[in-house]
Amino acid sequence: MSEIIESAGAEGVPRAPGDAAPRVAARRTATIEPWASGRVAVALWVLAAVVTLVWRDQTFWSRTRLLAAIEITVAIAVALVAALPALGELRARVSPNGHWLCATALGLTAWEVLTAKTGILPLPFFPPAQSVLEVYTDDASRLVESTVYSMLLLVPGYLLGGAAGFLAGVSIGWSKSAHYWGHPILRFVGPLPATAWLPIAFFFFPSARSASTFLIALSTAFPVAVLTSSGIASVSKSYYDIARTLGADTRFLITKVAIPAALPNVFVGLFMGLGTSFAVLIVAEMIGVKAGLGWYLQWAQGWAAYANLYAALVVMALVFSGVISLLFVVRDRVLAWQKGIVRW
Amino acid sequence: MVTAADVVVPAAAKPLGATPAGVKLQVQNVSHHFASQGARLDVLDRVTFAVDPGSFVALVGPSGCGKSTLLRLIAGLEAPSEGKIGAAGVRVVGPDPSRLLVFQDPTLLPWRSVRQNVALGLEARGVLDRERHRVDDVLRLMGLEQFADVFPNELSGGMAQRAALARVLVNDPRLLLLDEPLGRLDSLTRMTMQAELLRLWRGAKFTGVLVTHDVEEALLLSQTVVVFSARPARIVDTLPIELDYPRHRDDPAFVALRRKLLSIMNLARDL
Numbered sequence: 001m002s003e004i005i006e007s008a009g010a011e012g013v014p015r016a017p018g019d020a021a022p023r024v025a026a027r028r029t030a031t032i033e034p035w036a037s038g039r040v041a042v043a044l045w046v047l048a049a050v051v052t053l054v055w056r057d058q059t060f061w062s063r064t065r066l067l068a069a070i071e072i073t074v075a076i077a078v079a080l081v082a083a084l085p086a087l088g089e090l091r092a093r094v095s096p097n098g099h100w101l102c103a104t105a106l107g108l109t110a111w112e113v114l115t116a117k118t119g120i121l122p123l124p125f126f127p128p129a130q131s132v133l134e135v136y137t138d139d140a141s142r143l144v145e146s147t148v149y150s151m152l153l154l155v156p157g158y159l160l161g162g163a164a165g166f167l168a169g170v171s172i173g174w175s176k177s178a179h180y181w182g183h184p185i186l187r188f189v190g191p192l193p194a195t196a197w198l199p200i201a202f203f204f205f206p207s208a209r210s211a212s213t214f215l216i217a218l219s220t221a222f223p224v225a226v227l228t229s230s231g232i233a234s235v236s237k238s239y240y241d242i243a244r245t246l247g248a249d250t251r252f253l254i255t256k257v258a259i260p261a262a263l264p265n266v267f268v269g270l271f272m273g274l275g276t277s278f279a280v281l282i283v284a285e286m287i288g289v290k291a292g293l294g295w296y297l298q299w300a301q302g303w304a305a306y307a308n309l310y311a312a313l314v315v316m317a318l319v320f321s322g323v324i325s326l327l328f329v330v331r332d333r334v335l336a337w338q339k340g341i342v343r344w
Numbered sequence: 345m346v347t348a349a350d351v352v353v354p355a356a357a358k359p360l361g362a363t364p365a366g367v368k369l370q371v372q373n374v375s376h377h378f379a380s381q382g383a384r385l386d387v388l389d390r391v392t393f394a395v396d397p398g399s400f401v402a403l404v405g406p407s408g409c410g411k412s413t414l415l416r417l418i419a420g421l422e423a424p425s426e427g428k429i430g431a432a433g434v435r436v437v438g439p440d441p442s443r444l445l446v447f448q449d450p451t452l453l454p455w456r457s458v459r460q461n462v463a464l465g466l467e468a469r470g471v472l473d474r475e476r477h478r479v480d481d482v483l484r485l486m487g488l489e490q491f492a493d494v495f496p497n498e499l500s501g502g503m504a505q506r507a508a509l510a511r512v513l514v515n516d517p518r519l520l521l522l523d524e525p526l527g528r529l530d531s532l533t534r535m536t537m538q539a540e541l542l543r544l545w546r547g548a549k550f551t552g553v554l555v556t557h558d559v560e561e562a563l564l565l566s567q568t569v570v571v572f573s574a575r576p577a578r579i580v581d582t583l584p585i586e587l588d589y590p591r592h593r594d595d596p597a598f599v600a601l602r603r604k605l606l607s608i609m610n611l612a613r614d615l
Contacts, residue, residue, distance in 0.1 A: 238451045241421055246465035246515065247441040256467070260455045337455045337495040 035091060037098025038082035044105035045075035051109050052130075057116045059123075063130040063137060064116070070133075071108070127307035135311035143296065143315055150292035150319070153209065154281050157216025161277070162270055165221035169228025169269070173262070174254060179229075186225060194219035194280045202288050212284035219280045220273035224266065231265025232258050264338065267331045274327060278320050293319075366398035366551030367432035367442070367518040369418065374427030375576075376413060386576035387413045390427070393570055393579060400545055400552040402562035404609070405572030405580075411555040414577070415521045418553065419445045431519055441465055444512040448524040450504035452496035458507045459483065459492040465515040482514040485544075502533035506540075513544065520545075522554040526561065538564055542589060559605055563598060564591050571608050581608045 049071035057064055078101060081091050094101075108129060114121045116128035136143070171178040172186065194215045205211035235258050243257050285294025293316050300308035376388040387410035395401045403411045417424045418431070420439040429436040431443055444465075452461045463479045466472040483489050486506045496504055505525060512520065522541075526534045542565055545552050556562050562569045569583040583605055591598055 236451070238447060238449070239453060241416075241419075241445070242447075242451050242453075242511075243464065243468060244421065245419055245439040245441065245443070245445055246468050246511075247439075248464075248468035252468050256464075257453065260453070263455070335455075337457075337497070 035082045035095050035098065037102060038078055038091075038095060041098060041101035041105060042075050042079045042082065044102050044109070045071055045078065048105045048109045048112070049075065051117070052112055055113075055117045057128075057130075058119050059116075061116060061128060061130045061134070063134045066137070067130040067133055071105075074105075124304050124306050127310065131307040132311050132314075135308050139308060139311075143312065146291065146293045146296040146312070147315060147319055149289075150281060150285065150294070153212055153285070153289065153292060154216060154277060154323075157213040157281075158220050158274065158277050160213065161217030161220030162224050162273060164217060165224025165269065165273065166228050166266060168221065169225040169266070170232055170254070170259065170262075172225065173229035173232025174258060183229075186222070186229075190222040190226065194222075194276065195283050198284070198287060208284075208288035208290070212281070212289055215280050215284055216277045219276040220270075223272035223276065224269035227265045227269030227272070228262055231262030235261040264335060267327075267335065270327060270331075271324070274324060282316075365518070365549050368397045368430075369395040369519055369551055369553065370428075370430040370433075371414070371418070372428045372430070374414070374417065374424045374429060376410070376417060376422075376425045377576075388417075388424070389576040389578045391572075391577065391579055392427075393582065395551055395553060395568075398549045398551055399568070400554065400566045401568045401570060402554045402556055402566035403570050403572060404556060404559060404562050404605070405577060406574045406609075407557050409572050409575045410577035411572060412523050415445060415523050415553065415555055418519070419443055419521055421445075441469065441515045442517055443519040443521065444515060444517040445521045445523060446505075446508055446512055446525045448527040450496070450501075450508035452499075452504055452507055452511070454496050457493050457495055458488055458499070458510075461496065461507055462488075462510045462514050464511055478514050482510045485513070486510040486540075500533075501529050502537060505529065505537065509541075509544070513548065516548070517550050519551045519553070522552065522556075524556055525554075526558075527556070534561075539590070541565060546589070559602060559609070560593060563587075563601055563605065564593070569605060571605070583608065 049068045052064060052071060053068040078094075081087050081094055111129055115123075115126050116130065168182060168186075172182040173179070197215055197218065198211075201211040201215050202208060205214060239257050239261060240253055243253055248257070281292070282294035282297070285292040286298045289295060293312055296312045297309055300306070300312060371391055371393050374388055374391045375386070378385045378387060391414065393401075403414070405411055413422075416422050418429055418436065420436045420443065423437070431440075436443070452458070453464070456464070459479060462482055463472055463476070466475050466478065480489075480492075483492050486509060488503070488506055488510055491499060491503060491507070496507070499507065505528075509525070525541075526537050529537060538561060541554075545565075552566075554562070554565060563585060567585055569585060571580045571583065572578065573580050583601070585601060587595070587597060587601070593599075
């Protein structure tokens with residue numbers, strides 16, 4: 001008896017433990033080798049700092065020295081990571097991005113030369129890097145405040161829409177009558193961009209804020225509902241057969257079989273909904289809410305403050321990609337079973 | 345050359361609890377058809393047979409003849425178009441945890457660990473808290489302790505099918521319906537699993553109905569082989585197998601039975 005179990009057990013081991021070892025060793029030796037792109041990056045960042053500091057600006061910019069200081073700091077940091085054995089782990093993580101470090105330094109230098117140093121690219125549309133930097137040093141409070149306002153609008157709307165879309169999708173995917181009534185509405189109304197509802201929403205809702213929350217929720221709910229319902233509808237029938245013979249009732253089938261099986265789809269819907277909700281957020285802020293990053297963009301444009309505009313765009317990119325990363329972290333947690341990683 | 349019969353068939357495993365004995369299965373005059381797009385597809389034609397409590401029957405026949413449909417009817421997943429099915433003297437009207445199916449595919453729920461998959465039946469019936477220990481007992485019985493917290497997509501085919509068996513056995517089925525459970529396994533794993541099935545059946549004393557198109561498998565495991573025709577399936581013959589367990593593929597009596605069964609199935613001249 002033990003013989004049978006043992007032989008079968010060995011056959012079931014998914015991956016030999018020795019497999020990973022050679023790869024780890026190879027990586028370790030790679031970090032001891034000189035980091036060529038790192039050396040080039042140090043040189044290029046020093047060059048950027050020298051150009052910024054030594055070459056005279058055409059007009060006065062208050063943050064030129066700060067910019068140069070940042071550039072030289074980056075150069076020193078890269079040099080330390082490249083040289084110090086103690087930072088080997090950090091280097092292993094940074095070194096694949098060596099080419100990006102070089103390109104960033106070159107791009108920054110080119111930007112400096114074309115704007116502040118020669119004026120080939122004219123103001124006010126092409127502000128130099130130090131003027132964008134100035135926005136962060138001098139207008140930080142307003143940017144932070146706008147970001148907070150944007151999040152306070154986005155998060156409730158998105159969560160509301162995600163929940164509504166999920167519930168609608170589960171009902172439409174599961175129940176025949178919900179599908180009969182819900183599906184045509186979804187097909188007919190769903191493709192309308194949420195921004196098309198803007199004039200009506202601002203008329204019906206008591207405040208611009210509630211109208212915008214509704215629109216963000218609407219734009220999120222559509223893709224979530226569509227993908228959830230198709231996920232529920234395509235769950236393998238044999239899962240239900242198994243669960244039914246084991247004594248599952250309808251409630252169990254929905255919550256423990258249908259919904260978990262549809263979750264990969266739900267997350268695709270949540271991801272798509274996040275994209276559309278960003279668009280609605282910015283438009284709603286520009287038109288109605290008078291606060292948040294969308295409003296900041298429009299305010300900056302009204303003053304022809306293009307540096308502020310670029311600064312806000314960078315913040316927006318960071319915040320939104322951060323929010324998307326957060327969604328992916330949650331997804332990877334919830335769908336850990338999909339990835340097939342060995343967990344012991 | 346290793347054959348399943350050479351693998352020592354272990355002493356019968358101990359039943360998992362106060363295991364009730366298998367139940368009597370009666371299939372009376374069962375016909376079944378599917379209607380699809382206006383066309384009528386007959387799959388079963390007046391099938392009648394009975395299985396004594398605790399015995400093991402194999403259903404063989406050409407693939408696609410309707411054997412799997414018959415198992416679904418016995419499981420209560422569908423109602424037969426005509427005829428009656430009874431288990432333990434009670435007419436089958438729907439699925440019940442005392443009659444459980446194992447498919448060719450393990451159909452483990454991929455988002456649940458092996459342990460959670462095994463616990464599915466107890467959880468569905470709301471008795472998991474009370475009977476949690478049974479999950480560990482079954483995992484041990486099936487040699488799955490090390491894999492308890494592994495997700496199904498990390499399991500080999502043989503291990504996944506073991507987990508699928510564990511998932512039904514934890515419920516102490518009185519009637520186990522096996523729909524080509526070993527059909528997808530490589531031949532060595534298959535032999536191991538045949539011995540394993542035999543051990544489980546002798547231990548737990550459930551009534552077993554095995555659908556297979558592997559003639560040797562039917563002869564190794566069952567006490568009676570029921571031979572079906574091509575679709576719509578009728579019973580062609582019923583062959584009692586009165587050999588002691590464990591059976592050996594090279595035993596002359598086994599070879600003779602195999603030849604007989606193949607000739608009943610009109611396959612003898614091809615082999």
